[in-house]
Amino acid sequence: MPGSLLTLLSDFGLRDGYVGVMKGVIAQVNSDLVVVDLTHQIPPHDIAAARFSLMSAYAHFPQGAVHIAVVDPGVGSTRRAIAVRIAEGVLVGPDNGLFSGVLNQSPVFAAVELANPQYWYIPQPSATFHGRDIFAPVGAYLASGVSLENLGPAIAPDSLVQLPLPTCKQTETGISGAIQAVDRFGNLITNIPGTLVTGKLWSIEIDRLRVVGAQTYSDQAVGELVALIGSHGWVEVAVNSGSAQSHLQQTRDLAGGPGNPVQVVFPSLT
């Protein structure tokens, strides 16, 4: 059964009051809910960044948490509004692929289209702010114990939109992947799971620069590049007390952003 904790993720920023308004609508449904912001600083319309943030966070919340995610450039068009039940809780938002990272890790138990206006904020939702008019109240009702099945007709899990993304695959000399996110510290987070390198000697190559795999930032001197398994479980490239992205931009004129290819190399194979 869903619990009483809600998280919010969006590209609304914190400047305009859109997030505050969603919390007002949630409080109108149930002011006892605990509401946690995951982030509202997703770059406008960046579904891939939202996918990574939600995938990195959802497993760290209490069982039954409801996650509302709104990066929704197709709002008001024919894209579906959905809720999806997984083992850990419920996801609520637009069906545009932003849940595909979570759903690669946790299978769908049930999914519905949010077609029942009884759980909306207003009978005629605006064409531009379903975060306020549909997702916030529906999430609040779910976290208050309303059953997923009440919210609208069931939809087939395999009909949910997938986001096309660079893949990670074994090669003759190691693993080929790509950067999937860059965090505030300038750490370059790849799409290579740390489990593939744990317990091995490994290096990572980015733009023909090789960085040796280590345990933590301070395994290299301050200002030096270091490769490690990040706290999110992915292989990442960092700089001790600095920014790997800035380092690569300054020393190699390399953007070092999402999509940039990387290769993990195992010495025994080279």
Added chain:
Amino acid sequence: MPGSLLTLLSDFGLRDGYVGVMKGVIAQVNSDLVVVDLTHQIPPHDIAAARFSLMSAYAHFPQGAVHIAVVDPGVGSTRRAIAVRIAEGVLVGPDNGLFSGVLNQSPVFAAVELANPQYWYIPQPSATFHGRDIFAPVGAYLASGVSLENLGPAIAPDSLVQLPLPTCKQTETGISGAIQAVDRFGNLITNIPGTLVTGKLWSIEIDRLRVVGAQTYSDQAVGELVALIGSHGWVEVAVNSGSAQSHLQQTRDLAGGPGNPVQVVFPSLT
């Protein structure tokens, strides 16, 4: 009677801990209150931006919510500290016009000057941070059930400061108005109520560029200008999956900020 939800709006930003300190003072009065941030990213000293944000948000909170708003360049001078009761709840902050947007929509039931030191944080408030010393504790007491009348002497509603702003008026060919806010997405929000164009054919002109009125962003192709009624109820100019402000800056060298004049045109009249 005021309820147990407080909102906070300020130009304090989120870098310095000023907002956290206000929440500490609120928790000292009553740690059971629900506290929601509307925004703290109002540009420093920008009373007009604060006015728009609060006006756009207050109606979406539970009945009786208390709204503390602190954009207060005159702190420590002779400007009054006030609380104002309206149908939806209570407003608390400096009397400098930041409530005038709300009060244009919702009449004053009662207003007081916050002169009773019994509800302040300290008997001698600082000259620079009434958010901490007066507005936070007074708001917390109000949300905890203290009556407005206890906080200080009544003041005449018509003595409250009004912010001078561009007006919206009917013309021979349509409606003349101005941009009143630009949001994070670069949407240009005018001061023309959507009710004046609902159900009609209409276009909007900005810098002699005409944009046809539509329903939602995706009524135009990605990257194209579109005019619509925004979720806040005002006529706005947007770009599908982009920024109208950036678009106008790049294609027409137009700032496209608050105050910029716009005209709604009805084809039948031209």
Added chain:
Amino acid sequence: MPGSLLTLLSDFGLRDGYVGVMKGVIAQVNSDLVVVDLTHQIPPHDIAAARFSLMSAYAHFPQGAVHIAVVDPGVGSTRRAIAVRIAEGVLVGPDNGLFSGVLNQSPVFAAVELANPQYWYIPQPSATFHGRDIFAPVGAYLASGVSLENLGPAIAPDSLVQLPLPTCKQTETGISGAIQAVDRFGNLITNIPGTLVTGKLWSIEIDRLRVVGAQTYSDQAVGELVALIGSHGWVEVAVNSGSAQSHLQQTRDLAGGPGNPVQVVFPSLT
């Protein structure tokens, strides 16, 4: 006894979900805790800025509050993870000097190293995110009533790391000090306690420019420099409705950042 309010301070920013994840871990321990963000916008790895923010805020929270502070460039190295009890509450974070501002004002009652894995999030913490794996759960247990002594072995208060910082000292003509922080408004906050100038005639010199001490911003005209005692209790240099830092950068090509020397001058001594 520790109370049920937790504050969070970090350099994690609000873009990546790291803060949200910490709140998820806290909610797994106890979802009834009140969690307040002090700030997450500390510049990456800037321990001195964190020290100032925490020192400015901790005294404004209810008795027994638990303050988790994570600016932790040495994470995964040999730096200690600690909890420190003071009269007002408990501090939790890395032993790298970020608590030294608070501890200059409030003596240590007890300090422990966080060595007991029973109160960690996972038995083998990551090498890079002790905020999630150690500090968040330990703080949540403390705020839920777990005793400091359970968390690990006692450590000597005088072994806690001190941050070396510019000092403030009496001179023949006044007081010599330095800027210790610049806030969002561009106010230059010195390390000279306001108590040293209260009730006296005083001026402050920065880069040979003299600014006369006053009571509040509006004691000078809009756009003019003014010196006063800030709400945090330190002597500061500000501009009425503007930014002192920008003013000095534009008129004198002076950075006006932390470390910049200043002198308070008493007229009777010059």
